[in-house]
Ligand SMILES: Nc1ncnc2c1ncn2[C@@H]1O[C@H](COP(=O)(O)OP(=O)(O)OP(=O)(O)O)[C@@H](O)[C@H]1O
């Protein structure tokens with residue numbers, strides 16, 4: 001495949017550049033594939049922060065990957081790029097065979113909606129809306145008809161054990177229950193990739209284990225899971241751990257679970 005891609009240069013203005021070589025699409029089983037991904041912030045004057053400085057990462061379909069690293073090492077930045085919530089300063093990202101930088105905005109929004117569910121550490125639920133309405137929202141954006149979206153939101157909430165609390169607003173729910181609603185919202189479009197940034201960060205260990213069991217179940221159903229965590233016992237649920245240091249992949253290892 002020969003493509004002249006849009007790459008992002010250091011001054012953060014997208015430009016069409018001739019890479020001087022053919023970009024090779026990754027093999028089809030590689031659902032997330034980044035090549036030399038950079039994210040830099042211009043802080044004024046000579047100052048620049050490189051949140052990511054050349055990340056090469058290949059994640060296969062149905063892998064279960066944990067991303068670990070010290071605070072400030074670039075984990076959330078990487079997740080936001082993988083989730084297409086932000087664009088890189090430089091580098092190439094292939095999402096399920098699509099060169100992300102070459103997609104038009106509406107195409108990107110459609111693919112992101114279809115392919116990716118995102119769970120945030122801070123839940124990001126709408127405070128004034130019920131659990132049911134929070135989960136229904138992505139389906140409204142996707143243009144699903146009212147009766148169907150209500151039914152799908154209900155079913156998804158039931159599947160995460162929230163069938164009894166659908167009419168509650170976030171402040172009427174416990175932390176674990178809110179996280180379940182956030183997971184239901186991420187899953188309601190039936191994405192094949194679930195990205196979770198510290199999904200248990202605000203939870204006690206028992207509730208955290210319940211959330212991780214939920215992710216395990218999703219992995220068993222064939223989904224690809226990428227989870228950021230500070231906790232080794234959370235990372236042990238995954239089959240592979242990618243360690244980030246100073247905006248780069250420092251090392252990559254299989255967990256005991258993958259070996260067993
Ligand atoms: N909008 C921004 N402007 C400038 N610098 C930023 C911005 N966002 C992030 N950074 C910097 O980029 C680096 C990586 O941030 P990031 O949020 O990805 O870290 P993290 O690994 O997720 O950390 P934590 O474990 O604390 O969540 C940090 O040094 C941070 O200060």
Ligand SMILES: [Mg+2]
Pocket residue numbers: 075076077
């Ligand atoms: Mg973070």
